[in-house]
Amino acid sequence: MEPTILFLICVVVLGVASIRTQLSRSERRVARVERKLDTVMRHLGLEEEVPRKDEILALVRDGKQVQAIKLYRDATGAGLLEAKQAVDALS
Incomplete structure (x- = not known):
């Protein structure tokens, strides 16, 4: 070479x-x-303060966990694991 x-x-x-x-x-x-x-x-x-918290909680109440996690990630810029843990804590 x-x-x-x-x-x-x-x-x-x-x-x-x-x-x-x-x-x-x-x-x-x-x-x-x-x-x-x-x-x-x-x-x-x-x-x-969680942006769009009411929308995320509504999705959780409707059993739409995946959509709630996606919305949390979009609203906060969090990673997947962090978003899942945060949504689980909200529910």
């Missing part, structure tokens, strides 16, 4: 590895900040 191509491949691989490390570090920092914020909110007796 030509040395220039090999060098470029190595640079790309190292760049990707560096970006993945930085993203992982950032994700851990965000998770830590979210845990702290949750602790402060619990201490103050505050609850997070």
Whole structure:
């Protein structure tokens, strides 16, 4: 293999590895900040306001759990597991 191509491949691989490390570090920092914020909110007796909560509750009451989870994800930007846990907690 030509040395220039090999060098470029190595640079790309190292760049990707560096970006993945930085993203992982950032994700851990965000998770830590979210845990702290949750602790402060619990201490103050505050609850997070769920957008479109009435619509989500109506779907849950009608037995439309999947639609409720989808609406929760659309309204909050939450991931699938987080949305399912939140909808289960609402029901």
